[in-house]
Amino acid sequence: MSTPLLISTWSFSLPIIEAEFPRLADTGNALDVVEACAISAESNESIDSVGYGGLPDRNGRCTFDAAVMKSPSESGAVCGIERHRHPVSVARLVMEQTEHSMLVGSLADDFADKQGITSENILAESAKAKWEAWKKTNMPPVPPPPLDIGTGELFGSHDTIGTIGIDAGGTMAGSCSTSGMAWKVPGRVGDSPIIGHGLYVDPQRGAATGTGHGELISGICGSFLIVELMGRGASPEDAIHDTLARLAQCWPLKKEHQVAFIATTPKGKYAAGALRPGFKSAVCDGSQQAILDPEIVLH
Ligand code: ASP
16 A cells, blocks of 8 residues: 555646545546546636647647656557547547557547547637737737746646646556647647656656646656656655756756646655746645645756
């Protein structure tokens, strides 16, 4: 038996993981629970960078990306789907019903249709209105980094939900879901659905998930690197620190850049870190249900 743990990016995820934690701590399995957490965020129209309510690309077209992972041989992902509101569930079907690990675009939507998932409009009126307002103001396409003040409200729009769970049986699983960067170039895919970039889970070494500017995370295979460093003996805190430092060395950082990670060992020792202030994570581990400041803020 192990101590159950559910951790997630951003303070808006606390009520989500609080609702799902009892199931994880009881007989629930980690994969079901991390999928349910992503579904909950995807259903919440007020979260404007995950699922329904997510902001569209610069042409006003909305696309979703998501991944799930249990181990290096058990992962699934979808990129750029446009007709299904729960990309995390389509990603899980890719993992469980195919020999593959990623499907993209309209063919991923066709796959979801064949799996019996109802096709729906994914662009919420609220997101469309924000896009119309953005077009009028002629604001720069790359939004400023978000500021999480710890109340569930985010100022700015970069808020992928990445969740990692360890159930009472000691099984670890992760999910990651996003509508991607607001006002992105059509066709752009960030780190979130790419295994090793926005999410990585290895039962022998640990798990990590990221949020923020996907290009920066992808450039160093961020989540894989954190898990690899933990596998070589680093604490989650040191692994996140070294990964953020590597990222900062490799990229000419701009003021709008933000990246954050959460990570845990297989035994549930966890940490969070960010490039800049403004990130918070949420945790439920039996002893606490809380919004936490990151242990590491690099700059
Ligand atoms: N990481 C996501 C992406 O680059 C965005 C985010 O975290 O909001 O698509």
